[in-house]
Amino acid sequence: MPLTLPHYANREERRPCMSNLALIKSEHFGDIQCDFYRNEQEQICMTTEQLGQALGYEYPKQAISKILDRYxxxxxxxxxxxxxxxxxxxVQETRVFTEDGIYEVTFLAKTEKARAFRAWVRKILKALRKGEVVVVSPDKLQELEIKRMNAEARLINARVRQAKLILQSKDGKSLSPVSVELLNINALEVLTDSKINYRPxxxxxxxxxxxxKETGISANKIGKIANxxxxKTPEYGISVLDKSPYSDKQVPSWRYNEKGRQKLLELLKTKVKER
Structure with a gap:
């Protein structure tokens, strides 16, 4: 599928050498699909998203964007x-990296996969330049493009399902406002594939x-004294979701703040004196 360059104020980004890109090769680095495009000047490129994924970033676009800001x-x-x-x-606007750009980013990336990916992509690019790799035939381009878009659609659907599960985990449960806010942030991160720096x-x-452990009595006894x-009110702690010790489900669990802890210690001292 031909790619065309939009009009940009930045003169460097709207030169014709980044226009009319066509998919020529699709390979997998581990479980990451890497599509390679070629322009009219025979430059080979790949997208920010796939480059970031191949390098092992949890949030590919955001990670590459930070590298661009630094350099x-x-x-x-x-x-x-x-x-x-x-x-x-x-149709969306996306940044693609040339061969030189790919190498620069792999050297600047500080991930565990950077070195292995650099070695792998060097072989792919070298073979493409020498014609040793069979370039995708025109009749296969549309099929590959459809597969790529279907893969992206499946990824989006998976993110939506995951976000839905996160949000459903609070249904019918009495959680603190902070816990609900954190769940909403986690769901948004999954949907947007972006790290949200804000946390309450x-x-x-x-x-x-x-x-x-601090007092030498059972957790069950602590709960009874608190009840x-x-x-178990907002003054003394918060209700959060924790993994159940008996299943994979998440269940509400009470956590005491410092005021709640001190109050429990005082009550326990009083009980000891009364004995």
Missing amino acids: PYLREIEFSGVVKLGTPSG EVEKTYTASDIA ANGL
């Missing part, structure tokens, strides 16, 4: 440019087991 020269046409690319949700401030908390004295 602005990578935005020059020698290394990368912005094009329009067909996706399951329509959460004070240090203690489980019943933590306080039980008997009305300590």
